[in-house]
Amino acid sequence: MTRKKVDLTYIKNDSKRKTTLSKRKNGLVKKINEINILCGIEACAIIYTPDNPQPEVWPSESGVQSVLSRLRGVSELEKGKKKLCQESFLRQRIIKAQAQLRKLRNEIRKKEVTLLMFQYLNAKNNFDNSRMIDLNDISNLIDQNLEKIENYISISQAQKVKPFVDNGGETMSSFVNHVKGYETNVEAIQNDVLSMDLINDNGDEIKP
Structure with a gap:
C-alpha cells in the first residue's frame, strides 16, 4: 500500500500542527542519530519551537558546539562550494533534464x-x-x-x-x-x- 502524498502547506489547525511538529521533530532527531551511528559522522540539530524560547539541541550542547566549531573553521570559499539553495538545485535538475531530452531527441x-x-x-x-x-x-x-x-x-x-x-x-x-x-x-x-x-x-x- 502506497503512502498518501503529503500536502506541504502550513497547517492552520493548532492541535494538528503541534502533533505534526512533535512527530516530525522526533523523526528528524532519530534520522540524525542513525546517520551518526551508521556512517560515523558528526551531526547536530538545533530546533526552535514557538512554545519554547530555548532551543532544543541534539545530541547535547557540547556536541552542537563541536560541530559548529568545525563549521566556523571552514573558509568561506570552501563553504560556497557546498551551498545549494532550492533555486540552484531546481536549476541544476532542469539543465540535466534538458540535456537528457536533447540526447533522446x-x-x-x-x-x-x-x-x-x-x-x-x-x-x-x-x-x-x-x-x-x-x-x-x-x-x-x-x-x-x-x-x-x-x-x-x-x-x-x-x-x-x-x-x-x-x-x-x-x-x-x-x-x-x-x-x-x-x-x-x-x-x-x-x-x-x-x-x-x-x-x-x-x-x-x-x-x-
Whole structure:
C-alpha cells in the first residue's frame, strides 16, 4: 500500500500542527542519530519551537558546539562550494533534464533518418516529396557511415598486413590478392555498418 502524498502547506489547525511538529521533530532527531551511528559522522540539530524560547539541541550542547566549531573553521570559499539553495538545485535538475531530452531527441531523429534512408534505397519513397531537412540529415548520416566504413577497412587491412610482415615467406602477389579480397567485401561491410543504426536498445531490428 502506497503512502498518501503529503500536502506541504502550513497547517492552520493548532492541535494538528503541534502533533505534526512533535512527530516530525522526533523523526528528524532519530534520522540524525542513525546517520551518526551508521556512517560515523558528526551531526547536530538545533530546533526552535514557538512554545519554547530555548532551543532544543541534539545530541547535547557540547556536541552542537563541536560541530559548529568545525563549521566556523571552514573558509568561506570552501563553504560556497557546498551551498545549494532550492533555486540552484531546481536549476541544476532542469539543465540535466534538458540535456537528457536533447540526447533522446537526437537518438530518435537518427533512427527516423536511418529508416527514411532505407526506404529510399528500397524505392518506397521518392525524392520529389522529400523535405530539405530530411535530405540534409540523410546526407550527414551517409557521410558518418562512410567514415565508419573507411575506418573499419583501414583497421581490418592493418590487422591482416601484420602477419605478412612477420612471415617474410609470403610473396608479393599473395599479399596483393589478399588486399583485393578486402576491397571486394566493401559492399558487405557497408551493409553491416548501416544496419547497426537500425538496432534499437533492446537489440531488435527496425524493419524499414
